Every structure is written in structure tokens, then in C-alpha cells.
Amino acid sequence: MVDAVDSHGGEIGVVLDIAGSSSQILLDATSLDRLSQSADPVVVAAGQVGSQVKMRVGATWLIANIRSLKLADGRTGQITAAIDFLGEGDEERLTGKLYKFRRGVTRYPMPGCGVFPVSTADLKQIYAADDRANIEIGTVYPTRDIRAALYIDALLGKHFALLGSTGTGKSTAAALILHRICDLAPQGHIVMVDPHGEYAAAFKGNGATYDVSNLQMPYWLMNFEEHCEVFVTSHGSERQIDSDILAKCLLMARAKGRLGQEISKLTVDAPIPYLLSDLTNLISLEMGKMDRAGDTAPYLRLKTKIDEVKADPRYGFMFSGMLVADTMAGFIERVFRMPGEGKPISIIDVSGVPSEITSVVVAVLARMVFDFAIWSRNEPQRPVLLVCEEAHRYIPANESMSSVGRILSRIAKEGRKYGVSLGLITQRPSDLAEGVLSQCGTIIAMRLNNDRDQAFVRAAMPEGARGFLDVIPALRNRECIVCGEGVGVPIRVSFDALEDERRPASEDPLFSQLWREVGQEDQIIARTIKRWRAQGH
Numbered sequence: 001m002v003d004a005v006d007s008h009g010g011e012i013g014v015v016l017d018i019a020g021s022s023s024q025i026l027l028d029a030t031s032l033d034r035l036s037q038s039a040d041p042v043v044v045a046a047g048q049v050g051s052q053v054k055m056r057v058g059a060t061w062l063i064a065n066i067r068s069l070k071l072a073d074g075r076t077g078q079i080t081a082a083i084d085f086l087g088e089g090d091e092e093r094l095t096g097k098l099y100k101f102r103r104g105v106t107r108y109p110m111p112g113c114g115v116f117p118v119s120t121a122d123l124k125q126i127y128a129a130d131d132r133a134n135i136e137i138g139t140v141y142p143t144r145d146i147r148a149a150l151y152i153d154a155l156l157g158k159h160f161a162l163l164g165s166t167g168t169g170k171s172t173a174a175a176l177i178l179h180r181i182c183d184l185a186p187q188g189h190i191v192m193v194d195p196h197g198e199y200a201a202a203f204k205g206n207g208a209t210y211d212v213s214n215l216q217m218p219y220w221l222m223n224f225e226e227h228c229e230v231f232v233t234s235h236g237s238e239r240q241i242d243s244d245i246l247a248k249c250l251l252m253a254r255a256k257g258r259l260g261q262e263i264s265k266l267t268v269d270a271p272i273p274y275l276l277s278d279l280t281n282l283i284s285l286e287m288g289k290m291d292r293a294g295d296t297a298p299y300l301r302l303k304t305k306i307d308e309v310k311a312d313p314r315y316g317f318m319f320s321g322m323l324v325a326d327t328m329a330g331f332i333e334r335v336f337r338m339p340g341e342g343k344p345i346s347i348i349d350v351s352g353v354p355s356e357i358t359s360v361v362v363a364v365l366a367r368m369v370f371d372f373a374i375w376s377r378n379e380p381q382r383p384v385l386l387v388c389e390e391a392h393r394y395i396p397a398n399e400s401m402s403s404v405g406r407i408l409s410r411i412a413k414e415g416r417k418y419g420v421s422l423g424l425i426t427q428r429p430s431d432l433a434e435g436v437l438s439q440c441g442t443i444i445a446m447r448l449n450n451d452r453d454q455a456f457v458r459a460a461m462p463e464g465a466r467g468f469l470d471v472i473p474a475l476r477n478r479e480c481i482v483c484g485e486g487v488g489v490p491i492r493v494s495f496d497a498l499e500d501e502r503r504p505a506s507e508d509p510l511f512s513q514l515w516r517e518v519g520q521e522d523q524i525i526a527r528t529i530k531r532w533r534a535q536g537h
Helices: 002-006 029-035 120-127 152-157 170-184 224-231 236-256 258-262 276-288 293-311 313-319 328-335 355-375 403-418 451-460 463-469 521-534
Strands: 013-017 022-028 052-057 060-071 078-091 098-103 114-117 134-140 147-151 160-163 190-194 207-210 345-349 384-389 420-426 442-445 479-484 491-495
Touching (some): 022 029, 029 078, 052 078, 052 120, 060 098, 078 120, 098 120, 120 147, 152 170, 160 170, 170 190, 170 384, 190 355, 224 236, 224 293, 224 403, 236 258, 236 276, 293 313, 313 355, 328 345, 328 355, 355 403, 355 420, 403 420, 442 451, 451 463, 463 479
Parallel strands (some): 160 420, 160 442, 190 345, 207 345
Antiparallel strands (some): 013 114, 022 078, 052 060, 060 078, 078 098, 134 147
């Protein structure tokens, strides 16, 4: 039996001290050198930071991850390594092979216990996807053939975050994961908020794209808080006065319509259609009841702002007069892909939305997803995945929460009870509101160049994955560390290549090439100015 183990590379060290999840082993430099001749790339990498080793305890193999290395005090040719235990598997009696790997450790080794390198065959057992529904996203580093799988129910059921600095291949990784989910569930319901218009090109075949030209989001879907963000311009004590007037007039406007009259206990938040002209007329009527001219200022402020928004063509996708009919069912059908008809993802391209209203549009979409889930609790369940690109824009750490920050934080905390899943994609995890990242059960971390971001991710990750985190600054493009609920054990993954027609339009410009091209500049400028002045219409 020992010979069988030796064929894996033989003993390379001993256990030095044991302390719960992290312990120390002593590695022999000569034995590690000997492994470099092995044909197995996993055995060759043994002893490096981020690689795995195994120890025999009774009839089980314990697997541990190497977190850090340093020369042993006063011992030449020997290295101490800090390790984190990942899990254990049974040992086959005759061959010494590992099988039936599971997370967590039931028995720890004693100091002096032998340490062995892990082989490709062992990794196949460790990373083998069990029979739960899963999607394959790439290969486990450093192997070329062991597939990395994400368990779809755990990934979506407990939210996930995809993190990585600009230029690490984050958008392509997001597209790859979403394509794999769409392939697995062609009747799914995925809503993606796309702030840069990158993903429409990637999901032509299996998704629907909505932008300012066809989104047709009715303004009356906004709740009172969102109305205040758009229509109330004052600050301090004046803001409260303006909000109270708006609440009173908005409730009356909602009650005027046929739908509003049918509901006995109408609230200001209920998504009931009303006419903007009714709202301004009611504000004028209320203003007429004022005695002194000075009291009319708040009414005038509101009326001016509403008229301004109504007249601005950039807001036409939301505030045009066409949207007063009760189009709520059709809007939910289109945007939530119910039924999906083989196109389970809707890309909401908000790049053409005026910046001052973008967060309100995202807030309405996120709240519609959440409210739909709450009010359909007694119906057959239709879970929805909401994916938020550039999430740090909407859930910022330093500002007082806007309506979009509040609703996304609420989905992060409570969404899974109602079947709403959240996928956050961001390049600045440290700019996210505290606690939101820790609500994500699975973290997919690509290279992060900023120290604060690395520290932030480290705090959100489970204890056993800390050794993997130290390699985050050293990851290559299209590589990531995955840990949490969506994987059996933390893994380093090289993402699969994605076909050109399924990739997002987020390629970096090639300056050396593009700066050689000349000609037709006057036409480029003329066409650009025309679009600029028309604001996309």
C-alpha cells in the first residue's frame, strides 16, 4: 500500500502542529525538488502556495490547502507551511486512492503524521461535481482536464458576487456564467441591469434587449419614495413640506382613475395608473387654497419640476403620455420573461437613460422583482435572478441610502425567502455598502489590484478559503477564485473561452492600431454631433 502512495510522489513532509482550521506542516525541500520530475502537473505544483497536500488518518485522507511558506528556523532545506483543512475522503484499501470526498474534517492528524502531495486523480475526486444540477465554467488550475462546476441551486439560492478589477475579463466571465445558466434553464427568468450597453450583443440569440427606445416603463409604477427622488428638488425642512404636498396630491390623482376607484383602501405606493396632468391640476387646486403668496412656493416648485420632466424628450421612455393605460401585466411579462419562449434573459440597457434618473429606473426594476415575488407567494413559484452590473454605483458604502440602495440591500437580506436571487458584479467591492457582500453565498473573485478591495473580499470569505485569497493579486486574466455555497471546496478556475458572438462588447481599444487609421473624420464628427443633439432619439 505504501508503494501505491509512493507512486503519487512519496512523503514530502510531516505535520508540525495542529490548531483547528489552520495548522503547520514541515516540508522537505529535497523531496519537493524530486517531484518536479513528475509527469503530473498537480504533483509538480505540490508545496506551492495555493496547492493542496494530503495526510492519512486511519482509513481517511485529509486534504489541506497551503496558505503560506517560510524557511524553518535553524533547519536548512526545510520549510514550514501554514495550511487550512478543506475536507476529507475515504482511502481505498488496496491502492491508497482517495474517493468519496466531503467538506469538513472529523478527525485531525497528530504531529509527526506524514504529508503527501495531491495528484490529478485526487483532484478529480475532490472537484468531481456530485449529482446536483450544475454548470461547467472552466478548468481547475493547474490541471487541463478537470472541469470546474458551480452548483446552480446553491449559487442562485444564496446570491453571488463576481468581483474583479477593470480589464481582467469580468464582463466576459459574467456573460459565460449567464449563458451557461440560460443553456441549462431555457425557461428561466433573468433580469440584467446593463449600465454600459455591453451585453446586448452577447445575448442576441437567447435574450431580449430593452433600452430607452422600447422599455416603455410606466411612471406610475414608481412608489412614493421614488416619486420624491424625481419630483422633489428641495433640501432640509423644505423637502418634508414638498413631500407631504406630493403625497396628498399623488394619492388623490391615483384615486381619480377607474382602477383607483375600485380599491377601497388605496395607498400612495400602490401601482395604480394616473395622469400627470391630473397631478399638476390637483397641485394647482391645493395651491389656490393658500392665503398668503409665500405659502405657494412649494406647490410651484413641484409643478415646475413635473412640467419640466414631462417636456424633456430624454424622459420619454418613462413619462410619455402613452403610458397611462394599465400596461403593468404586459410590462412584467416582457421584462421578467414570463413565458421566456427560449429567451430567458432580459438585458435592460440603461446607458441611454439620463444619469439623474438611472438609479430610480433601477430601483423600480428591482422593487418590481421583489414585490412581484412577495405578492405571488400563494401562486406556483417563478423565481427571478436579478443581475446588477457596476453594483457599487447603486449600493454605495459612503452615502445615505437612496431608494435603489435600500431595495437591493433588502433583496440581499430577504430575497431568497421569496425566490429572488441577486447577482452583483463590481470592480470596487470596497465601495459596496457594508454587509451586502457578506450576504452573497458564493464569491467569484478575479484579480483585484487594490489593497482595500482585497481586504474587503477577505473579510467576506469563509475561513477555509483564506489561503486562496492570497493569490488574488497574482491571478491572470480570465482566472478566478470561487468559494462559498456554489462549489464543494474553494477552487481556482481558468474560465472557458467564449464564442465571439456570445461575448459582450467590452473589448479594450487597441491604441497602437487605431491611432494609425485616418480618414472621414469630418463625417464621424458630423454624425456624432447629430446623435448628441438628438439625445439618442
